[in-house]
Structure formats: structure tokens, C-alpha cells
Amino acid sequence: MGIARRRFDCLVIGAGGGGLRAALQLAQEDLHVAVVSKVFPTRSHTVAAQGGINAALGNALPDNWHWHMYDTVKGSDYLGDQDAIEYMCRVAPRLVIELEHYGVPFTRLDNGRIYQRAFGGQSQNFGGDQAARTCPAADRTGHALLHTLYQQNMRAQTHFFDEYFAIDLLRDEEGFVVGALVLDIESGEPLVIEAKTTLLATGGACRIFRTSSNAMINTGDGIGMALRAGLPAQDMEFVQFHPTGIAGYGMLISEGVRGEGGYLVNKDGERFMERYAPKALDLASRDVVSRSIAIELREGRGCGPDGDHVLLKVDHLGADLIKKRLPGIRESAMHFAGTDPCEVPIPVAPTAHYSMGGIPTNLHGQVVAPERHGPEEAVPGLYAAGECACVSVHGANRLGGNSLLDIIVFGRAAGEHMAEYIRENPYNRPVADEAVDRAMQGLSRWDRKGDGISVADMYDRMSRVMEQNCSVFRTEEVMAEGVKRILELEEQLEDVRLSDHSRTFNTARIEALELGNLMEVAVATMLSAAARTESRGAHSHVDYPDRDDKNWLKHTLYLKDGHVLDYKPVRMRPLSVEAFPPKERVY
Amino acid sequence: MDADLGRLRWRSRRGMLELDVLLERFLKRHGEQLDSRDRAAYARLLECADEDLHAWFSGRMECPHAEFSELIRRVRAG
Ligand SMILES: Cc1cc2nc3c(=O)[nH]c(=O)nc-3n(C[C@H](O)[C@H](O)[C@H](O)COP(=O)(O)OP(=O)(O)OC[C@H]3O[C@@H](n4cnc5c(N)ncnc54)[C@H](O)[C@@H]3O)c2cc1C
Numbered sequence: 001m002g003i004a005r006r007r008f009d010c011l012v013i014g015a016g017g018g019g020l021r022a023a024l025q026l027a028q029e030d031l032h033v034a035v036v037s038k039v040f041p042t043r044s045h046t047v048a049a050q051g052g053i054n055a056a057l058g059n060a061l062p063d064n065w066h067w068h069m070y071d072t073v074k075g076s077d078y079l080g081d082q083d084a085i086e087y088m089c090r091v092a093p094r095l096v097i098e099l100e101h102y103g104v105p106f107t108r109l110d111n112g113r114i115y116q117r118a119f120g121g122q123s124q125n126f127g128g129d130q131a132a133r134t135c136p137a138a139d140r141t142g143h144a145l146l147h148t149l150y151q152q153n154m155r156a157q158t159h160f161f162d163e164y165f166a167i168d169l170l171r172d173e174e175g176f177v178v179g180a181l182v183l184d185i186e187s188g189e190p191l192v193i194e195a196k197t198t199l200l201a202t203g204g205a206c207r208i209f210r211t212s213s214n215a216m217i218n219t220g221d222g223i224g225m226a227l228r229a230g231l232p233a234q235d236m237e238f239v240q241f242h243p244t245g246i247a248g249y250g251m252l253i254s255e256g257v258r259g260e261g262g263y264l265v266n267k268d269g270e271r272f273m274e275r276y277a278p279k280a281l282d283l284a285s286r287d288v289v290s291r292s293i294a295i296e297l298r299e300g301r302g303c304g305p306d307g308d309h310v311l312l313k314v315d316h317l318g319a320d321l322i323k324k325r326l327p328g329i330r331e332s333a334m335h336f337a338g339t340d341p342c343e344v345p346i347p348v349a350p351t352a353h354y355s356m357g358g359i360p361t362n363l364h365g366q367v368v369a370p371e372r373h374g375p376e377e378a379v380p381g382l383y384a385a386g387e388c389a390c391v392s393v394h395g396a397n398r399l400g401g402n403s404l405l406d407i408i409v410f411g412r413a414a415g416e417h418m419a420e421y422i423r424e425n426p427y428n429r430p431v432a433d434e435a436v437d438r439a440m441q442g443l444s445r446w447d448r449k450g451d452g453i454s455v456a457d458m459y460d461r462m463s464r465v466m467e468q469n470c471s472v473f474r475t476e477e478v479m480a481e482g483v484k485r486i487l488e489l490e491e492q493l494e495d496v497r498l499s500d501h502s503r504t505f506n507t508a509r510i511e512a513l514e515l516g517n518l519m520e521v522a523v524a525t526m527l528s529a530a531a532r533t534e535s536r537g538a539h540s541h542v543d544y545p546d547r548d549d550k551n552w553l554k555h556t557l558y559l560k561d562g563h564v565l566d567y568k569p570v571r572m573r574p575l576s577v578e579a580f581p582p583k584e585r586v587y
Numbered sequence: 588m589d590a591d592l593g594r595l596r597w598r599s600r601r602g603m604l605e606l607d608v609l610l611e612r613f614l615k616r617h618g619e620q621l622d623s624r625d626r627a628a629y630a631r632l633l634e635c636a637d638e639d640l641h642a643w644f645s646g647r648m649e650c651p652h653a654e655f656s657e658l659i660r661r662v663r664a665g
Contacts (some may be wrong), residue, residue, distance in 0.1 A: 038601055047602035047637045142602075143638045163597070185597060216607045217600055251604050331645045335663070336608060506592030 003181075004191050007428055008034040008159070010418055011179055011195035013166045013222060015041035017142070018386025018407035019201030022365075025415025031422060036161045038217065038510070041150050045203050045215045046407070049142030052117065052134040052407070053099075054401035055092035059109060060132040062124055065089040068133060069537075070126045070580060072402060076395025077537035078553065079235070080584040081571035084363045084391045088409045093475070095408050096135055103148045106137050107414040122398040134401040142404065158256040159266060164191070165510055166221065166441040169198065169229045170431055177229070177382035181439035183184055188503025190443060197381050197418040200359060200367075201411065202228065204387040206239065208522040209252040209352035209471060210463035213242060218499065223518030226359045227524065228442070231369050231379060232396035232557040234390040234565070236521070238356035238538045240398055241472050243289035245311030245351025246336045253348060257329055258282045260321070262314040264293065265345070266301040272310075276427040287540060290350040292442060294473035303347065313346035319340075329332050349471050354398050356538065357528070358390035360557065363548035365389070365414025370566060381425075383418055387409040391557065393491050395536020395570075446512045452497030455512045456472070462489050462515075462522055470526050479530040487527045487563075493519055509515050524558040531565050532556065544561035549582050591626065592618055598633045606640055613662045625658075632658055 012023045015037035026033045056063040068089040073080055078246040088436075100106055100114065107115040114135050122131040137144035163185045170179045170192070179194040184326035188372040204413065205220025206212040223233050244264075258264075263282045266272050276292040284292075293310050302308055314322060322330055326341075333341045360368050365385045366378040385391075386407040393406055469482025493516070499510045534548035535541045557566040573577050595618065599610035610633075621629060632640075632655050642648035643659050650659055 039602075040598075043600070043602045043637055045602045047605070140638050143636070146602075147636070186594070213604060215600070215604050216611075217602075246618050249604070249608055253606075328645060328647065331647075332605065335605075335645075335665075500591070504590040505597060506590075507593050507597045510597070 003440070004189070005194060005431070006034070006191065007194045008032045009196050010034070010192050011036065011198045012201060013180060013199065014044070014201030014203060014386065014388070015150075015160070016044035016201060016203050016386060016407065017046040017145055017149065017404060018376065018411040019199065020146065020153055021411030022199050022201060022385055022418070023158045023406050024149060024156060026419060027153060029160045029419040031157045031419060032370050034161060034195065035153070035158055036164045036180070036193065038163065038165045039183070040162050041160065042146050044146060045218055046142045046146045046404075048215065049404055050139045051119065052136035052141045052401050053096060053145070053404035054119075054133045054399070055096040055135060055405065056089065057093050057096065057114060057116060057135070059113040060326060061130075063131050063133055064579060065092065067124055067131060068092065068127060069574070069577070071123055072399060073580045074127070074583070075121045075397055075399040076393070077394070077397055078549070079238075079395030079536060079555070079570055081392050082574040082579055083571050086574040086577060087394050088393050089361050089404040090404060091409055092405055095412065099145065099148070099408065102152050104137055104144050106135050110428055116178055117400050119400045145404065148391055165223065165513060166202070167513060168442050169225050170231055170435045170439060172429055172432065172435065176380045177427055178429050178435075181436060182269050183443065186226060188506055188509070190440065192431060192436055194428050196263060196422050196425055196428055197383060199365070200382070200384040200388055201386045202388045204355045205518070205521045206352040206355055208466050208518050208525060209239075210467040211245050211349050212250070212352040213250050213252050214352070219514040219518050220355070220388070220521035221514065221517045222384065223524070224520040226367070226384070227520045227560040230559070230561065231367060232360055232559050233357060233521070233524045234360040234555050234557055235357035235392060235396070235528070236524040236558055237394050237532050237556060239352055239525065240354040240356065240538050241286070241350045242353045243286055243288045243293060243350050244312060244348040246332065247304070247349045248348035249336050250351040251332060251336060252351065252353075253312060253329055253332065253346060255283070257312065257314060257326060260325055261317050262312055264289075264348070265311050265313055266296045267303045267307070268301060271303075272296055272301070287538065290472040291540060293350055294471065297349070298473055308346040311347040312348045313345040314341045315345065321574055332566055337471035352471070354395065354403065355387060356390070356392070356394045356398055357525075358388045360390050360555070361385070361389050361410070363391060363410070363413060364417035365391075365410050366417060370568065376568065381421070383414040385414045396539060401409065432483055442516070443513070446498050446509055447501055448497060449501070450497055452495045453492060455496060455498065455515050457494065458489070458496050459515055459518065462486070462519060465489065466522050466525070470529050472540070473542070474529060474540065479526070482526050483530050486523055490519055497543050520560065523563070524540060527563055527565060528556045528558050553582065573575065595626065595629060595633070598630070601640070603641060606637060606644070609644055609662055609665075612665055616665070617640045617661065628654060628658055
């Protein structure tokens, strides 16, 4: 075995807000920390978050962590675990102030306190007046957060492996996770990183859908790794869609455009929202607008040669108003749709925005898995945090501003617990060559030569199936067909071949590895969705339009081996306060 | 594959979809023709923060570094 090895106390896979917050915690404990990231850390997807981070500071309007907890439980459509939600909302104010001390330049009120803006789903007094809970750093909150955490990690001497791609986890005979096999993208050489504890913080997976607001790097690698290690993925059917992404690309056109008077039309020029939401029209809630668009497309009233989008009309607002109030949107439309919205409507379609599901963890960030019909247990040495994890604070639906909070709170909690774990398990466990060999097969598989389907072609097929059969328009029939199609593609993955087998900076090879992970996530999502015969949060099932607490107030667990689905109860008991029992969710 | 171009391609993968699409499109159309000076400048441009690139490409802000202005114009033009 000629594969180089490096040894650390902790391995953090992913350098977004979640990974960097955990790494900082560990480095401050004087542990030897390696952070692996496939792109340069400050280019992680966290930079895209503009809106802000939630915490009940009560700086702008009265607020209380308990109200925040209520909103989050309700927003989750009661699928969120109430112990984790209580923990997150309670520590939020302290951790946001801590971020400020680290140097995040939050926007301020005149009195010097952190400015807070109102977002949807935020209330005072358990469902009363609007609350203002979101703390922005101008319109670059994610950027500020990521850069600050990166600087702090540099200071704390975290060791960064930039442009290294994690391929698979390494487990020993007793099930301990002992590190990972990674690939140096520059040289194309594999490397074994041995660690006493490993954290997965690889971010979201919305690239399984053809139209997504996520950067190309959001390919669900950590979830793929967990599944291949025999661990479950939880609640994968819950994906949040935004109704208006630029058709064919997916970048967001914010609600603001419809707020200013823009409206949607189908290929006949009909303002179709009049049929679906006669009162709220184009400003109905995100899921209603998304589904209405999806129905128009399904029923053949979509625009363009493929009938795959509708049009967002703004030209009637006049060029002056558009240039003054919506300059960014105009620029986006011109760049990506190639037309000026002052003259031509913007082609839009629902776009996949956030993955609520992920690798199941407890509130310490420990990955948990069911033990042969028994209750779940922590997987020794393995942690997960951020969008790739499912702790679960978002349940069936995430509230805006809660995901940046999630990554900070549970990134930190994971770091704390990893340090404690290392005090009890102070030695690196041996990493057997067999484990490395097994992981290497995932890489050497791409050395096979000959004719076959290309990576790009397979990605296209997979992401189209997910878009057609598992996005916002879900019926029994549509999803049954989706299951069939995605399982066929999963089999055909074997036939995908690379034509370029070079080593140095061979991005085609990296994209092939990503495709493998995307396929794992797509299958998990499709099967989990097809099985859930109710509508809850982001999963809206046309044939089962109501929430069914009697049968479905439970988390889905998907296991790769045999494509098995299992379920586990929602943790309805908070840590210190009374539970919020399920109620109808009306806003 | 041309490793140099591979490096530029990978570093064009960013934290924001808008940048991914613009940069990928630029490289697809012009990558092969870039001479070594252009490549070096493009590599330096990629060192800049996502937020800044986004502001420059969208025209929201003027890039203060003159050496990039021609490149930025070309990326914007697609
Ligand atoms: C357009 C947009 C706007 C948003 N706005 C907000 C907002 O205003 N407020 C809010 O709360 N949330 C917002 N969100 C959601 C939020 O940004 C994300 O959920 C969050 O940033 C995820 O952080 P993370 O640390 O889990 O992962 P990421 O920031 O995605 O980082 C993942 C890391 O993992 C690394 N990685 C992945 N795979 C591998 C691999 N195989 N090997 C090595 N490294 C790997 C990547 O290089 C990266 O460093 C927004 C999302 C989008 C798409």
C-alpha cells in the first residue's frame, strides 16, 4: 500500500460555517485539527446567505427564545425534535454575541445594538404580532461569518487541506470511524487522514434537482459517504423549494419582485394565480405558488420549446421603477435569461433551495443510527453538523434565518462534544489496510476504460427525473414512476465512464465522484418521498393533502443496503419547558 | 486534460450559483484561447472574494483593480 497517511486528533470535512465553527472550538481546546475542503474555504456555499441569522435578542421588538422555539416547532410542521429546537433557540442570543466578538460586523441600530429585521414565520407571544429576529451583516451575512471564522481558525492554527476531496469514511471492525480517504485535487493522489473523531459538515444536496438555487458544489457528498458507510439518511423527502428561480439555471428572483407588482403568466398569457389563490394571488405562500406553477407545467401550459417554465411579468411596472427598485434582479435576468425585464418577462420555475433532511444526529452532533431493532445509538467517532445533518431543528420545513443559526449552534456543540470524546478516547485507533482498500475502490472504479454514458449525460438524466418526479408536484403516480426511473439510473451508474484518466487537476474525475454522491442522495430522496402518504411542510402530496399525525408524526430513515426505509419517533419532549403539541398550521 | 485549465476550471467553482454559471460559461467559450498572460490574470481574479466578484460582474460596483477590467467585461458579456 503506497498511500500516504497523516494523523490528527480531529478531522473536519467541510469548511462552511458549520465546519469552521466546529474546527474553531476544537483548535481552541489545543487539539490538532485538520479541515478538508474541496474548494477554498471562503468559497463555501455559506457565502451565498444574505438575509441573516436568527436569535431572540429583542433589540428591535420584544422577543424571547421561547417564542422563537414555538415558531420553529410550528414552522417545522411538528416534525422538528423539540429538545434540539429548545437548545438551539436558548443558546442563539449568546452565540450570536459571541460571533460579534469574533469580529462579524453585524449591522447596528442607532443605540449600538445589533439591528434585527422581520422575516416570515416570526412571531411574538406564541403566534401573536410579527417579531424581528434576524440579524444581518449588511446584505453579506454569510460572507462576513465565513471570513471571520476562517480568520479565527488561522489564528488558532487549524490545519487546512484546501482543494482536497473527501471520498469515503474509514471505519474499523468495531464500527468506530477512524478517519477518511481523501484526494488531493491538485496532484490527483489519494491520502489517508487518520483521526480520533471525524465531523461531516459538507453542506446541502439540492444539486440533485436540475433547477436549484445552490452552487454547483452542493452535491451531498457527506450524505453519500454516510450512506456508503452503512448509516441512515433522515427525512430526505423534505426539500424546500422557492417558486421563482430563473428557468434552466435556478438562481433566485426574490419575492420582492412580486411585492412590487410583478405577476406570473402561463403560455396563454393567463394570470393563473387568480385560479389558485384568488385573494393572495402571486403573493401566496411559497409552497402554494410553487405548486401552482408545477400544475401549469404538468397540464401543458408552460412556456418555451419544452414547456418547462412560466413567465414573471414586470415590464408593466415601467423601466424607471425597475431600474430604481429592482436593479439586481434586472441584472440577473439579463445575464442568465438573456433578456431585459423592462421589455420581456423573466422565465421562471420552482427552484430547489434547502435540504431539511440529512445525516441523523443528536443535539451533541453525534451521528446516531438504529441498532438492530433497538433504540438508536451514537456511532463512535463520527459527528455531523450543518445542512448535511438532520438534528432535527427544521423538521418538514425550515424558517428563513434558522439555517445559519443551525450551523453555528450545532457546529459548536459538535466541537465541544468531540473534545470531550477525545478526553475519554485519547488514542488514534489503527486504520487497517483493508478499510483503505475498500474506500479506494470508489476511486479506482473511475479508471475503467471503454465506451459508456458520460458523467454529464447521467447527471442530466438524474436531475431531470428528480425535477419531473420528485419536486413540488408529488402524486402517487408521479412518484411511483420516479422510483422506477431513478432505480434504473442507479443501476446504469455502473456504465458511466470517464474519457479522461489524467491525474493532475482532473476536474472530470471529481465530478464523477460527486455524481456518485448525488445519485445516493437522489435515490434516498425519491424513495423517502414516495413512501410518505401525507402532506407535511415541504412535502405536499396531491393524493394525501392533509397532515396525518396518527400515522406520520415520525422521522424517515433510509438505508442504502437493500433500499430499506425505517422510521423513528419525533422527539416531542423539550429539555425544560412544556411540549408544543401538534396543531393545525395556519398563518 | 490540460492541467492548467483544469485548475482554472475547478477554481471557478464558487459559493454562489451566479458565479458558477458566469465563470463556467466564460471558460467554455474562451478557456482554450486564453494565452498565458490572460490565464495568469484570470487566476488572480479567482483569488478575489465571491462577494466582490458578484458585485463586479453584476455591475453593482466598479472593480478597483484596473488589471481585471477587461476580463470582467468579457465575463459579463458571456
Ligand atoms: C441563495 C441562498 C441564500 C441563503 N440565505 C440564507 C440566510 O439568509 N439565512 C440562513 O440562515 N440561511 C440561508 N441559506 C442557507 C444557508 O446558507 C446554508 O444552509 C448554510 O450556509 C450551510 O452551511 P454548511 O456549513 O452546512 O455548508 P456549506 O457552507 O455549504 O459548506 C460545505 C463545505 O463542505 C465542503 N465539502 C463538501 N463536500 C466535500 C467533499 N467531498 N470533500 C471535501 N469538502 C467537501 C465544501 O468545500 C464546503 O467547504 C441560504 C441558502 C441559499 C442557497
